[in-house]
Amino acid sequence: MLNPMVDVHPNTSGLPGLQAFEKIAGALLTFGLVAAVAGVAISAIAWAAGSHSSNPHVAGRGKNGVLVACAAALLIGGANALVTFFHNAGGTIH
Numbered sequence: 001m002l003n004p005m006v007d008v009h010p011n012t013s014g015l016p017g018l019q020a021f022e023k024i025a026g027a028l029l030t031f032g033l034v035a036a037v038a039g040v041a042i043s044a045i046a047w048a049a050g051s052h053s054s055n056p057h058v059a060g061r062g063k064n065g066v067l068v069a070c071a072a073a074l075l076i077g078g079a080n081a082l083v084t085f086f087h088n089a090g091g092t093i094h
Contacts, residue, residue, distance in 0.1 A: 032076040039069030 012018060047062025049055075075082070 029076055029079060033073060036069045036073035036076065039072070040066055043069055 043062045043065025045062070047059055047066060050058030050060070050062055
């Protein structure tokens with residue numbers, strides 16, 4: 001018995017409203033980057049306040065917040081490259 005072969009590829013012209021969806025996704029990337037900047041600023045303030053007031057818990061949470069916000073910005077900035085890489089890598093699986 002032969003197994004059927006499925007051969008489906010992304011189609012950029014087959015779905016109405018795709019351009020609008022791409023604009024929405026781009027706007028979400030922008031909002032994400034703005035939120036990451038705000039996260040860095042707020043976390044840095046918490047880090048400084050915790051360090052200045054000798055509160056290691058607040059200082060540690062501020063440090064973690066800075067790292068998380070920077071990691072979020074890295075992922076958001078590289079979202080297109082990451083998705084493209086994994087799409088291409090997945091296309092080589094047979």
